Amino acid sequence: MRLRTSYRVFLPGLLAMALGLSGPVEDIHGEVAIGTPGSAPATLVEGRVLQPDGHPIAAALVTFTSDVGSVRATRSERDGTFRLQRPGMPGVGGLLRVERMGYRTVEERIEGGTARVELTLFPEPLPLPGFQVVVEGPICPTDDDASARAVWERMAMQHPGGLDTMGVASYTLALADTLMEGSPNAGQGDPNGLIPGQRGSAPLLRLSWGRRVLRDGYAFPVRRTDSDGSFDSWSYAPLEADFSTHFASPEFGRLSRFQFAMQGSEGMVLRFCSRDSRQPGLEGRLEISPDTLLTRAEWRFRTDEPDEAAGGWARFPSHLVSGPPPLLPMESMTWRKIRAGGVQRRAQWYEEWVLAPGDSVPFLPNREWDGVPPWDLRR
Numbered sequence: 379m380r381l382r383t384s385y386r387v388f389l390p391g392l393l394a395m396a397l398g399l400s401g402p403v404e405d406i407h408g409e410v411a412i413g414t415p416g417s418a419p420a421t422l423v424e425g426r427v428l429q430p431d432g433h434p435i436a437a438a439l440v441t442f443t444s445d446v447g448s449v450r451a452t453r454s455e456r457d458g459t460f461r462l463q464r465p466g467m468p469g470v471g472g473l474l475r476v477e478r479m480g481y482r483t484v485e486e487r488i489e490g491g492t493a494r495v496e497l498t499l500f501p502e503p504l505p506l507p508g509f510q511v512v513v514e515g516p517i518c519p520t521d522d523d524a525s526a527r528a529v530w531e532r533m534a535m536q537h538p539g540g541l542d543t544m545g546v547a548s549y550t551l552a553l554a555d556t557l558m559e560g561s562p563n564a565g566q567g568d569p570n571g572l573i574p575g576q577r578g579s580a581p582l583l584r585l586s587w588g589r590r591v592l593r594d595g596y597a598f599p600v601r602r603t604d605s606d607g608s609f610d611s612w613s614y615a616p617l618e619a620d621f622s623t624h625f626a627s628p629e630f631g632r633l634s635r636f637q638f639a640m641q642g643s644e645g646m647v648l649r650f651c652s653r654d655s656r657q658p659g660l661e662g663r664l665e666i667s668p669d670t671l672l673t674r675a676e677w678r679f680r681t682d683e684p685d686e687a688a689g690g691w692a693r694f695p696s697h698l699v700s701g702p703p704p705l706l707p708m709e710s711m712t713w714r715k716i717r718a719g720g721v722q723r724r725a726q727w728y729e730e731w732v733l734a735p736g737d738s739v740p741f742l743p744n745r746e747w748d749g750v751p752p753w754d755l756r757r
Contacts, residue, residue: 421490421491421492421493422461422462422463422464422492422493423440423442423461423462423464423474423488423492423493423495424459424460424461424493424494424495425459425460425493425496425497426454426457426458426460426496426497427440427454427458427460427476427478427497427499428458428496428497428498428499429499429501430498430500430501434454434457434458434459435454435458435478435481435499436453436454436455436456436457436458437453437454437478437750438454438458438460438476438478438481438499439451439453439476439477439478440452440453440460440462440475440476441474441476441477442462442464442473442474442475442488443472443473444464444470444471445470445471446470448464450462450463450464470490471487471488471489472487472488473485473486473487473488474486474487474493476497476499478499481499481500481501481502482499482500482501482502484497484498484499518635518636518637518649518650518651518661521635522635522636522637523635523636523637525638526636526637526638526649527631527635529638529646529648529666529670530631530636530648530650530664531631533626533664533666533672534626534627534628534631536669536670536671537671537672537703537704537705541623541704541733542581543581543735543736544581544733544734544735544736545578545579545580545733545735545736545737545738545739546578546579546620546731546732546734546739546740547576547577547578547579547731547732547734547739547740547741547742548576548577548578548729548730548731548732548742549574549575549576549728549730549742549745550574550575550576550726550727550728550729551572551573551574551575551726551727551729552572552573552575552724552725552726552727553571553572553573553724553725553726554722554723554724554725555722556716556720556721556722557720557721557723558718558720572749574747576742577620577726577728578620578739578740578742579619579620579739580737580738580739581737582737584620584621584623587615587616587621587624588624588629590615591615591624591629591633592629592632592633594657594658595652595654595657595658595659596614596615596617596652596659596660597612597613597614597615597658597679597688598612598613598658599612599613600612600613604716604717604718606717609717610684611684612658612679612681612684612686612688612714614679614688614712614714617660617677617690617692618690618692618707618710618711618712618726619710619726622675622692622694622706622707622710623704623706625664625672625675625705626672626705633652633653633654633660634650634651634653634660635650635651635653636648636649636650637650639663644667644668645665645666645667645668646665646666647663647664647665647666648663648666649661649662649663650662650663650664652680655680658679658680658681658682659679659680660677660678660679660680661677661678661680662675662676662677662678662689663675663676667696671694671703673693673694673695674691674692674694675691675692675694676690676691677689677690685715686714686715686716687713687714687715687721688712688713688714688715689712689713689714690710690711690712690713691710692707692710693707693708693709693710694706694707694708695708704731704733706731707728708728709725709726709727710725710726711723711724711725711726712724
């Protein structure tokens, strides 16, 4: 049995990357339906997705959400056309949403019956998450706050457990670069720099990382090599990927103290810091929604010399129709200083996480890469 969880991605940040990805792609067929078995006969929504100059946009994600909660989705073809069946009683309308990486998302109200629409998407830069490396003191100057810890405990209870017996895997897209000292913290990204791949782990690997963190801290010393020779460095716990479940684990609660950074109608922000300063530690912030789901984690590793100012962040889905999601990221970014004086950074997007019971990693077949992301990074 395999459990699939699809995540929607929103890309914040400072680095704008203008992507005009409307070139040739392989034919995209099929339609995803989310609804109730035995629903009423479907009606049609069909149309075209165009650029402002009239050229078609292929592989745009078209989603129709009816007023009674049924959802259908498909993608536009080479010529920009799309066609989907939508369940619902006659006269029931809904919201049509069209999105494509590098374009502004469009939403249009559709009434009941068969509908034909023509939608124009305007180019919009795709922001990649930026960052700023600064030297700062401890963000938890005082001891544990009981109220903040209670919020963290509630968050940890919200996210489903059981991943200790699950293998997990996802297709990924990654973008890596190096910012040298003195260069601006922004620029135009190259869509050809996206690197397809896979990420997965067996439960024993994540268990071993948890034990290592308890024993040795969040980083361990390694030797690296560059053109000038070998040097001391650090290897860091992969909190940006499948080990992100650590943020809701008993081990994280045992190692950390919590304080409120902000409370409001849109949720809460908790600060966290490692209790033990004798080993490589962690400090950062957890953004928690009003219904106590973790939506974003940001962290900084605290180590002895060489201090590489390493850190990262990961973003998680805020809700799913089927209930609280497992704590696996939709997107993430990591960075660290390098000996040459710059900062290496890596952004990563996850298509969907496949969960399978057992001690092995779920199998994901290799697939061809034509330069166009096989899923919409703005979902």
